[in-house]
Amino acid sequence: xxxxxxxxxxxxxxxxxxxxxxxxxxxxxxxxxxxxxxxxxxxxxxxxxxxxxxxxxxxxxxxxxxxxxxxxxxxxxxxxxxxxxxxxxxxxxxxxxxxxxxxxxxxxxxxxxxxxxxxxxxxxxxxxxxxxxxxxxxxxxxxxxxxxxxxxxxxxxxxxxxxxx
Numbered sequence: 496x497x498x499x500x501x502x503x504x505x506x507x508x509x510x511x512x513x514x515x516x517x518x519x520x521x522x523x524x525x526x527x528x529x530x531x532x533x534x535x536x537x538x539x540x541x542x543x544x545x546x547x548x549x550x551x552x553x554x555x556x557x558x559x560x561x562x563x564x565x566x567x568x569x570x571x572x573x574x575x576x577x578x579x580x581x582x583x584x585x586x587x588x589x590x591x592x593x594x595x596x597x598x599x600x601x602x603x604x605x606x607x608x609x610x611x612x613x614x615x616x617x618x619x620x621x622x623x624x625x626x627x628x629x630x631x632x633x634x635x636x637x638x639x640x641x642x643x644x645x646x647x648x649x650x651x652x653x654x655x656x657x658x659x660x
Contacts (some may be wrong), residue, residue, distance in 0.1 A: 544635035544650065546571045552630045555623050560606070560615040561634075568612035572603060572645075575638045580605045588614070589644040590636070595626070599647075622647070 546567055548554070554561050563572065572578070578586060585604025592599060602616040622628060626649060633651040638644075 543637045546636040549633045559619040560613040563612045591646050593646050593648050
């Protein structure tokens with residue numbers, strides 16, 4: 496702080512010091528956070544599980560389908576698959592369960608009544624019953640471009656505490 500420039504602590508002098516300090520802080524904030532083309536911000540990892548859903552009763556019930564909101568399904572599933580929403584029968588999708596190291600097949604299609612999308616066909620048999628999924632479980636999918644398939648995992652059981660707080 497440049498107090499020497501203003502030996503008498505008058506209000507106008509203090510205002511000048513505050514303005515100088517404020518200007519210095521603004522200039523520091525404008526400095527880029529990278530050097531030599533490398534970021535200096537620490538990132539532990541990029542979470543691959545972009546499509547996450549906490550299951551509700553209709554997802555684990557008798558309808559045998561996992562309902563995905565349009566906002567989530569269009570960019571993360573339909574776009575990757577090149578899905579045409581006019582496909583009445585939907586399209587078969589390979590799903591690798593990373594937790595159990597097993598391959599499954601579901602049908603992805605637009606759910607007309609809600610304007611959402613669903614994974615269906617073997618959802619109840621291959622996922623809900625086999626993995627004992629219940630309302631409150633958090634499941635996730637992500638596209639693996641190297642294997643050309645979706646990966647699936649159960650991220651949180653219905654009884655786990657939320658340790659993120």
